[in-house]
Amino acid sequence: MNMVVCVKRVPDTAESEVHIDASGKDIDKSRLSFGINECDNYAVEEAIQIKERLGEGTVTVVSLGDKDSDEVIRMALAKGGDEAMRLEDDAFKGGDGLATAKALAAAIKGLEYDIVFTGALADDDGYAVVPAALGELLGVPHATYVKKVEILEPGKRAKVGRELEGGLMEFLEIDLPCVLGIQTGINEPRYASFKGIKQAAKKEIAVKSAADLGLNASEVGEAGSWAVLEKFTPPVVGEMAEILEGEPEETAAKLAAILKEKGLV
């Protein structure tokens, strides 16, 4: 089976402060570290595991982004990816979920594939649009929030489990080719081996522009988006917590006293 995995390079903001930049429409990324989008990392692993289980097939890594994304692509190659394509064009910039899906669909439709894996959602924008939109654009079935994949018949049919609210799993059968949006926790992503990293460094990453993919600049990126981001603001929060000030020794003592007073200790 031939598989495609879409990956995105994102800033890691889970534990970092986020500052709005002068434009008001982006954040200051100068002090942030970047890496593969979390769900995408699981998607890469799932594709490679299926290839290994079946003992045949290819994994093609596709990413929309500038040259910095090569690092994320090469890591996926190092883990077991075979080929890679990066979509780069000024026209792709500032796209919403649908615009991004359009660019990816144009790149993937020329490939032979049985399953296209994507992350279920991106850590930065959280749109969660690509899996279902990409399926529709490619004219193949899709399922998202996927946390279990079982190939029933290679190239023909798969059984997938979708994670619903409360941890309930919905199992369904889906025809291949299809697009699956992968949720975190589906597997245990491996670390790349030293040998894999060395080999991946030599692999070619095919860079495609909008024109290469037969796309008009007006169809993709900001021009091809329905949603227009006007500005970022800090979130409106309710009443902020009472922040206990001081050195760890003091804050811990203050908190312990509060818990005692409330009858919780």
Added chain:
Amino acid sequence: MKDIFVLIEHRRGEMRDVSVEMLCGAAKLGGTVVAVLLGKDVDAFAEKAAGYADKVLYVNDPLFENYNSEAYQKALSALIKEHGPGLVLIGNTAQGVDLAPALAVELGASLLTDITALEMDGDKPKPTRTFYGGKLDAHFTMKDADLYILTVREATFTAEDPSKTGEIVKVDNPVTEDLSYRKFVEYVEPEVGEVDITQSTLLVGVGRGIREDKNMPVVEELAQALGADLAASRAVVDAGWLPSDRQVGISGKTVKPKLYLAVGISGAFQHVTGMKGSEVIVAINKDPDAPIFGIADYGIVDDLFKVVPKLTEKIKELKGA
């Protein structure tokens, strides 16, 4: 103003709260609110929705007994083409996210997902949503379109008492062909573990900030000193440091303990939804802008590895005294 469609979401005999919330929110936007209900013998939901909507379009067919994107997309696109609403609201749920983007592509509709607030500029939505795990609000306008589809986060709108008596219109199933590519198989309940955290009085919630499996004793010792059970954010469960029955949040459990002590948890919406009903919430996190401080009663902005061992010590002292 064109009609507003609200998709009613239900599963295994329960209608999701977000459906009523969206109907109440839609009623404030102006225009006729039409609840769209696809299901098998869900008359009770049709009646409930009628209390909040001007009209209920009810398709009663075995095809809709369980959610299936293929059946839902075909039915909704047919109903939308026939009735021509200007705005469709769908819950930003595991179902809505599986459905709305494909529907938008098929219909050439303008789409924005996971909105958390909505104003209208005539027929045009001006939605707000969050970015970076809730660390920023993003304010959007939408380009001109004939149809807007928005997926709406839970609790974006407030559910109110029913105030309408909408007409329930039973509609023939517009999907006449057999389903071809996607088939519902079954639901499987999450595994049950040794501790039921929904029953716990005291919980220590552990998040990504714990960094490594080998650091878990830091929070285990705190929980032990407090007599609390351990709960976790998604990241900790994904990493395998705690079993999945300890996960709090949308895809885990909803807990309401007397104390929820969040350690190294940033407070993304997905987690907060599962613990915001706790009586006392305390957060320890090094990022002063972490959203968790917006819902906590008390907070300590510091390195958890410095604070938590001290806190464990102090609690042991208090208990020993």
